[in-house]
Amino acid sequence: MSVPTHSLRITAASADPALLDLPWQTPLEEWPANRLAALPRGISRHVVRFVRMSDAVLAAKEIGESLARREYDLLRMLRRLALPAVEPIGIVTGRHTPDGRPLDPVLLTRHLQFSLPYRALFSQSLRADTATRLIDALAVLLVRLHLGGFYWGDVSLSNTLFRRDAGAFAAYLVDAETGDLHDSLSRGQREHDLDLAATNIAGELMDLAAGGLLDEAMDPIDTSDLIVARYRSLWTELTERYSAGVSAARDLGTTWAALQGKLDDERFNEVAGFLKIQADEARWWRDASLDYFGSLSGLPIPPQYEPPLHPLNFYEALTCPADVTKARCPDVYTP
Numbered sequence: 624m625s626v627p628t629h630s631l632r633i634t635a636a637s638a639d640p641a642l643l644d645l646p647w648q649t650p651l652e653e654w655p656a657n658r659l660a661a662l663p664r665g666i667s668r669h670v671v672r673f674v675r676m677s678d679a680v681l682a683a684k685e686i687g688e689s690l691a692r693r694e695y696d697l698l699r700m701l702r703r704l705a706l707p708a709v710e711p712i713g714i715v716t717g718r719h720t721p722d723g724r725p726l727d728p729v730l731l732t733r734h735l736q737f738s739l740p741y742r743a744l745f746s747q748s749l750r751a752d753t754a755t756r757l758i759d760a761l762a763v764l765l766v767r768l769h770l771g772g773f774y775w776g777d778v779s780l781s782n783t784l785f786r787r788d789a790g791a792f793a794a795y796l797v798d799a800e801t802g803d804l805h806d807s808l809s810r811g812q813r814e815h816d817l818d819l820a821a822t823n824i825a826g827e828l829m830d831l832a833a834g835g836l837l838d839e840a841m842d843p844i845d846t847s848d849l850i851v852a853r854y855r856s857l858w859t860e861l862t863e864r865y866s867a868g869v870s871a872a873r874d875l876g877t878t879w880a881a882l883q884g885k886l887d888d889e890r891f892n893e894v895a896g897f898l899k900i901q902a903d904e905a906r907w908w909r910d911a912s913l914d915y916f917g918s919l920s921g922l923p924i925p926p927q928y929e930p931p932l933h934p935l936n937f938y939e940a941l942t943c944p945a946d947v948t949k950a951r952c953p954d955v956y957t958p
């Protein structure tokens with residue numbers, strides 16, 4: 624029988640030639656121990672193994688071809704958006720055993736250094752404060768993904784990796800298989816992800832409890848509901864960030880103003896005019912965004928921040944002519 628080794632294909636942005644030396648004709652489950660790194664791994668549906676390369680450890684997941692491509696593309700897009708997820712390295716297709724039996728493709732990602740699956744984060748039992756900190760980290764990850772337009776579809780502790788980050792944890796997405804990237808998410812999509820997160824986390828904590836691995840004082844349902852509360856409380860943090868953006872734009876104008884008289888008036892005034900537009904537009908952007916996010920979260924702007932100049936329907940009704948020679952939206956420029 625002919626051995627179709629020629630059909631092996633590695634799709635990667637930059638392929639390490641050493642990848643070709645891996646035993647692709649063998650099912651991942653049977654890879655020899657000397658090629659593997661024994662690092663902690665979470666629960667998964669697919670076979671996942673860590674492969675030791677000269678300069679890195681890769682995670683290899685055996686998975687159907689369309690799912691492999693989809694996950695690879697999504698991880699690449701998440702990377703481009705600078706969102707915290709594992710780094711995709713490539714996909715290996717066209718695998719066959721020496722006797723010609725086809726094998727599933729493998730998705731390769733870079734092993735996220737110093738990361739741990741949640742089950743590895745406790746030795747005897749998951750303490751209440753550790754569980755809370757994991758959920759905090761997952762809420763931050765979820766808000767960031769949602770703001771980037773990513774609907775996860777399978778939010779869970781098992782699909783997240785955690786890194787210790789001073790006293791807290793930082794969370795990274797590891798399993799993007801069920802995800803989808805949109806320009807922005809609707810309230811329904813976000814709520815659906817949150818619902819799934821609470822349900823999955825409750826299941827994962829009940830599982831730990833059944834194995835005697837959960838602090839007895841902890842209630843799995845109450846703890847899993849924390850994700851919803853934490854996700855919503857990030858709202859306050861969001862207000863802070865947008866407001867800081869407005870201050871930064873205003874500061875630029877103040878810095879420029881100090882140069883008056885040190886260069887010709889025409890250039891000074893032209894730049895001062897642009898900086899004023901920039902500060903006004905930062906405010907416009909902040910106000911419209913906070914009105915919008917506020918309409919989703921149902922929460923008021925914390926009292927220490929300037930309230931938006933106008934309600935959401937004002938911003939929604941704006942029609943701004945794309946004429947660069949004119950103020951584009953006179954209504955939003957403050958005198």
Ligand SMILES: Nc1ncnc2c1ncn2[C@@H]1O[C@H](COP(=O)(O)OP(=O)(O)O)[C@@H](O)[C@H]1O
Nearest residue numbers: 664665667668669682709732733734735740798
């Ligand atoms: N790049 C990676 N770095 C570290 N761990 C990983 C990586 N990729 C996968 N893993 C580990 O393998 C587990 C299973 O991966 P996952 O993509 O969730 O597989 P499945 O699609 O079968 O659920 C994860 O929980 C994680 O522990």
Ligand SMILES: [Mg+2]
Nearest residue numbers: 667781782798
């Ligand atoms: Mg998974």
